[in-house]
Amino acid sequence: MSDTEAHLKKFEKELAAGTVSLVLLAVLAAAREPLYGYQIAKRLERDAGGVLVGKQSALYPVLRNLSAAELLDTFVEPSEAGPPRRYYRITPLGRKVLREWADAWGSTRRFVDSILKD
Amino acid sequence: MSTPQTIKQYLAQLRAALAGADPAMIQDALYDAEEHLRSELAENPGMSEAELLAKIATTYGAPDEVAEIYRTTEKTVARALRTPRPRPRRSLFGRFFGVLADPHTYGAMFYMLLALATGIFYFTWAVVGLSLSLGFAFTLIGIPFFLLFMASVRGLSLVESRIVEGMLGVRMARRPPYVERDRPWLKRIGAMLGDPRTWATLLYMLMMLPLGIAYFIVVVVLSSVSLALMFTPVAMAFDFFGFGRDFINGYVTVDWGFGAHIPGWGDAAAMFVIGFFLLFGMLHLVRALGHLHGALAKHLLVKSARV
Numbered sequence: 001m002s003d004t005e006a007h008l009k010k011f012e013k014e015l016a017a018g019t020v021s022l023v024l025l026a027v028l029a030a031a032r033e034p035l036y037g038y039q040i041a042k043r044l045e046r047d048a049g050g051v052l053v054g055k056q057s058a059l060y061p062v063l064r065n066l067s068a069a070e071l072l073d074t075f076v077e078p079s080e081a082g083p084p085r086r087y088y089r090i091t092p093l094g095r096k097v098l099r100e101w102a103d104a105w106g107s108t109r110r111f112v113d114s115i116l117k118d
Numbered sequence: 119m120s121t122p123q124t125i126k127q128y129l130a131q132l133r134a135a136l137a138g139a140d141p142a143m144i145q146d147a148l149y150d151a152e153e154h155l156r157s158e159l160a161e162n163p164g165m166s167e168a169e170l171l172a173k174i175a176t177t178y179g180a181p182d183e184v185a186e187i188y189r190t191t192e193k194t195v196a197r198a199l200r201t202p203r204p205r206p207r208r209s210l211f212g213r214f215f216g217v218l219a220d221p222h223t224y225g226a227m228f229y230m231l232l233a234l235a236t237g238i239f240y241f242t243w244a245v246v247g248l249s250l251s252l253g254f255a256f257t258l259i260g261i262p263f264f265l266l267f268m269a270s271v272r273g274l275s276l277v278e279s280r281i282v283e284g285m286l287g288v289r290m291a292r293r294p295p296y297v298e299r300d301r302p303w304l305k306r307i308g309a310m311l312g313d314p315r316t317w318a319t320l321l322y323m324l325m326m327l328p329l330g331i332a333y334f335i336v337v338v339v340l341s342s343v344s345l346a347l348m349f350t351p352v353a354m355a356f357d358f359f360g361f362g363r364d365f366i367n368g369y370v371t372v373d374w375g376f377g378a379h380i381p382g383w384g385d386a387a388a389m390f391v392i393g394f395f396l397l398f399g400m401l402h403l404v405r406a407l408g409h410l411h412g413a414l415a416k417h418l419l420v421k422s423a424r425v
C-alpha cells in the first residue's frame with residue numbers, strides 16, 4: 001500500500017534524524033583508526049543496509065557539527081587515489097558523551113519496548 | 119531534472135538546487151559531495167562516471183534530495199548550536215541597556231582588539247607573498263612558490279572565517295573551495311587567477327591593516343576616555359584638593375562654556391554621566407561595527423565564490 005509506505009518513510013526519517021549522531025559517535029568509538037566520511041558511510045551501509053541512516057549525504061553535516069561541538073577531532077590528508085580526505089576521530093569528551101547518550105538510548109528503548117508489549 | 123552524467127554536472131545541479139541558500143552552506147555542501155563522489159569513483163575504478171552517478175542517487179542522494187537534507191539540517195543545527203539571540207527589547211530603555219547583555223557586543227569588542235594583530239599579519243603576509251611571487255615568476259621556483267602562497271591564503275581565509283564566525287556570529291564556510299587535483303599545474307594556476315575569490319581574499323587581507331588599526335583605536339580610546347570620566351568622582355573622593363596637583367597653578371580647571379573654575383562634586387557627577395553615556399555609545403558602536411565587519415568578511419571571503 002502506497003499510503004502506509006509514505007507514513008513508514010516519514011517515521012524512518014524521523015528515527016534516523018534522532019539517532020544519527022549517536023550512531024556516528026558509536027562507529028567512530030569502535031574504530032581503531034580515524035575514518036573519513038565515505039568509509040563511515042560504507043560501514044553503515046554494510047551493517048545497517050541503509051535502514052537507519054537514510055541518505056548518506058545527511059552524514060556529512062552531522063559529522064561537521066559533532067566536530068564543531070568538539071566531540072570529534074578532524075584533519076585532512078591527501079590520498080594517492082583521488083581527492084584529499086577529511087578524517088574524523090572521537091575525542092575523550094566524545095567518549096564521555098557517547099556513554100551518556102547510550103544510557104539515554106537504553107532507557108528510551110526499554111520504555112518503548114515495554115509500551116509496545118502491552 | 120535530468121540524471122547527471124558527470125561529477126561536474128552533479129555538482130552543478132546541486133548548486134542549482136541550493137540556489138538562494140546561505141553561500142557558506144552551499145560551499146560546505148559542494149565540498150562534501152565532491153569528496154564523497156570522488157572517493158566512490160576511486161573505490162570503483164572499473165565503473166564509468168554515469169553508472170556511478172546512477173548508483174549515487176540511491177545511496178548519497180540525488181542533487182535535489184541532498185539540497186533538501188542540507189537545508190533542513192542547517193535549520194535545526196543552527197537553532198541548537200548558535201548563541202541564542204537575546205529577546206528583542208521593546209522599550210527604549212531596554213534597547214539602550216540590552217547591549218550589555220548581548221554576547222555579540224563582547225565578541226565584537228574582542229575581535230576589534232585582536233584585529234590589530236591579525237590585520238598586521240595578514241597585510242604583511244599578502245604583500246610579502248605577492249611581491250616574492252612576482253619576483254620569482256620567471257625563475258624555476260616561481261610556480262611552486264606561487265601555488266604555496268595561494269594555498270596559504272586559502273588556509274588563512276578559513277582561519278579568519280573561524281574567527282569571524284566565533285566572535286561576530288556570522289555563518290561562514292567551514293570547508294575550502296574544492297581544488298581539482300587531477301588537472302595540470304598551469305590549468306590550476308589559470309583557474310586560481312580567474313577565481314574572483316582569490317582576489318577578494320587578498321583584498322580583504324590588505325584591508326585588514328587599516329581596518330584593524332582603526333578598530334583597535336576606536337575600542338581603546340573610547341573605552342579609556344569613558345572609563346576615566348566615569349571614575350572622576352572616585353578620584354575626587356580619594357583626594358579632593360590634590361585632584362589637580364599636576365596641573366597649571368596646582369589646580370585643574372573645568373570650563374563648560376561659562377568660564378573656567380575649579381571642579382566640584384557637580385562637575386564630577388556631570389563627568390560621570392558623560393562617561394556613562396560614552397561607554398554605552400561605544401558598546402553600541404562596537405556591536406554595529408562587528409555586524410558590518412561580519413557582512414564585509416562574508417562578502418569577500420565567501421560570497422565572491424564562482425556561482
